[in-house]
Amino acid sequence: LRLICTTTAVERKNVGASGPEKYTEAFIKKQIEEFNLGKRHLANMMGEDPETFTQEDVDRAIAYLFPSGLFDKQARPMMKHPTEIFPEQRKIQWGEDGRPFHFLFYTGKQSYYSLMHETYEKLLNVQKHQDQLIAPDLPLQKEKRNLAGSRWLTKIELEEMLLEKLSDDDYSRFIQLLQKLVALPCADIEEEYIRKFSKEVPVQLQKVAIDPLQYDERGVAFSTGEGKRKTAKATAVVYDNGSGKITVNGIDILHYFPVLQDREQLLFPFQFLGRIGKHDMVCTVSGGGRSVQAGAIRLASAKALRSFVTEKEVEFMRQAGLLTVDPRVKERKKPGQEGPRRKFTWKKR
Amino acid sequence: DDKLLTEPLNHPDFFSVKELFTLKDLFDARVHLGHKKGCRHRFMEPYIFGCRLDQDIIDLDQTVQHLQLALNFTAHVAYRGGIILFVSRKRQFCHLIESTARACGEYAHTRYWQGGLLTNANVLFGPGVRLPDLLIFLSTLNNVFEPHVAIRDAAKMSIPTVGVVDTNCNPCLITYPIPGNDDSPAAMELYCKLFRMTIIRAKDKRRQSEAIEELQ
Numbered sequence: 001l002r003l004i005c006t007t008t009a010v011e012r013k014n015v016g017a018s019g020p021e022k023y024t025e026a027f028i029k030k031q032i033e034e035f036n037l038g039k040r041h042l043a044n045m046m047g048e049d050p051e052t053f054t055q056e057d058v059d060r061a062i063a064y065l066f067p068s069g070l071f072d073k074q075a076r077p078m079m080k081h082p083t084e085i086f087p088e089q090r091k092i093q094w095g096e097d098g099r100p101f102h103f104l105f106y107t108g109k110q111s112y113y114s115l116m117h118e119t120y121e122k123l124l125n126v127q128k129h130q131d132q133l134i135a136p137d138l139p140l141q142k143e144k145r146n147l148a149g150s151r152w153l154t155k156i157e158l159e160e161m162l163l164e165k166l167s168d169d170d171y172s173r174f175i176q177l178l179q180k181l182v183a184l185p186c187a188d189i190e191e192e193y194i195r196k197f198s199k200e201v202p203v204q205l206q207k208v209a210i211d212p213l214q215y216d217e218r219g220v221a222f223s224t225g226e227g228k229r230k231t232a233k234a235t236a237v238v239y240d241n242g243s244g245k246i247t248v249n250g251i252d253i254l255h256y257f258p259v260l261q262d263r264e265q266l267l268f269p270f271q272f273l274g275r276i277g278k279h280d281m282v283c284t285v286s287g288g289g290r291s292v293q294a295g296a297i298r299l300a301s302a303k304a305l306r307s308f309v310t311e312k313e314v315e316f317m318r319q320a321g322l323l324t325v326d327p328r329v330k331e332r333k334k335p336g337q338e339g340p341r342r343k344f345t346w347k348k349r
Numbered sequence: 350d351d352k353l354l355t356e357p358l359n360h361p362d363f364f365s366v367k368e369l370f371t372l373k374d375l376f377d378a379r380v381h382l383g384h385k386k387g388c389r390h391r392f393m394e395p396y397i398f399g400c401r402l403d404q405d406i407i408d409l410d411q412t413v414q415h416l417q418l419a420l421n422f423t424a425h426v427a428y429r430g431g432i433i434l435f436v437s438r439k440r441q442f443c444h445l446i447e448s449t450a451r452a453c454g455e456y457a458h459t460r461y462w463q464g465g466l467l468t469n470a471n472v473l474f475g476p477g478v479r480l481p482d483l484l485i486f487l488s489t490l491n492n493v494f495e496p497h498v499a500i501r502d503a504a505k506m507s508i509p510t511v512g513v514v515d516t517n518c519n520p521c522l523i524t525y526p527i528p529g530n531d532d533s534p535a536a537m538e539l540y541c542k543l544f545r546m547t548i549i550r551a552k553d554k555r556r557q558s559e560a561i562e563e564l565q
Contacts, residue, residue, distance in 0.1 A: 094478070094479065099432060100456065108463050
């Protein structure tokens, strides 16, 4: 097919078809040379020693010479090493004569398939070793792998390792192969190889440490607790051998909390444990409103009471909700609405 | 340089490929065993010696001739520095074939064949890829017992093919078919050994000839 008469549309360069711009190695090298030369010029301009001119000095100099009021830091003038600016690309996979470097290049996913090949080879090694041990009837080694504390690499981590995109099927096949390898009795030989693909999982259960009781000068046991709710923060100090007196910010609760509901909130932890007349409390609270401060002191006193009480009762308190921080905060107002949820009045016409 | 390339073409068996194997070796490796009569492909009938208890037996005399031609051709391709790609879709021998390819310094593809690998290579790999100069099929069928896509693609891209065809395969589009068994491990190991030895011999001869040329 020879195009005798062409149109301008056909001859126009298709900009999108070639993909993202590819940088040759020669281009990157030239950029690095220019950068180093520019750095020395900049040092000269600023009157500093070109030999000891670090990247921070470069940044400071550029910010001084080209001041910019733009908010986005990425939009301001910058002078960085070319490896940070130009994204890393896969180098050309074949040599001058055109022969590719990797023997699995023509499959498309060379790193993934070479990984599968290696893993399968390890599997065959282990089987051969097993056969050698079985033949003279030697006892097989018992493995003590820590199964609970380790997990396999995720698909994204594997993609980062191989610098190649994987599909879900590929990933699951690789994990199945690894599991097969681990299941064999003599897999200890290849443990180093397997460790490359497994990660430690940190212990999830973290028991909250309860503070032990402290004793003041008179020999009375006490403990402190902190609590917050919305914007109020409170600290409570609960003393033993008391008569049920509660002081807030130096003021008695009857005067500080005139409303009955707030006082009930304060007494709830003690009533729950049945220790109403046995403890004294001194608390400080700031921020928030009336009932919010009461809730904050309730949480603080419950936390302080944990040290006086058995573990079972601590569990009861947790289930009653006395030890959980209330996550509710004021919801923001949205544009186009009057409040967080209330919409403007709807008018039919 | 011209002399290096034309010199091997003057001899019928420059790489002495006939000494690498005998008919007895092929028989011991069970190359003559084919599939059952019901699986027979129509175009394989000239290569079949006979049928015993419903199982087809491949004519080893013809196999010997075809194998000699194929090995001679691969040796010439390897001598001229061509890219050789081993293809097979048999899962049992995938590792063996990949190790053979690695040992020769050539390439292998024993995994799922993506659609436009040969025909759309510039898009998949990048502009300026060099396609393989020879495809060696150690098993012409894929996992669904259909002819491998690469046979048709190689014919489209004018790439010569060498292939081991069993009694249920279609030998039509393959340039150098080798009628023989592709299912037993002994046969596959024999083929891998033969191809590996030919390619290594050809490459060594090339290096020797270049060294001699440099001395002169």
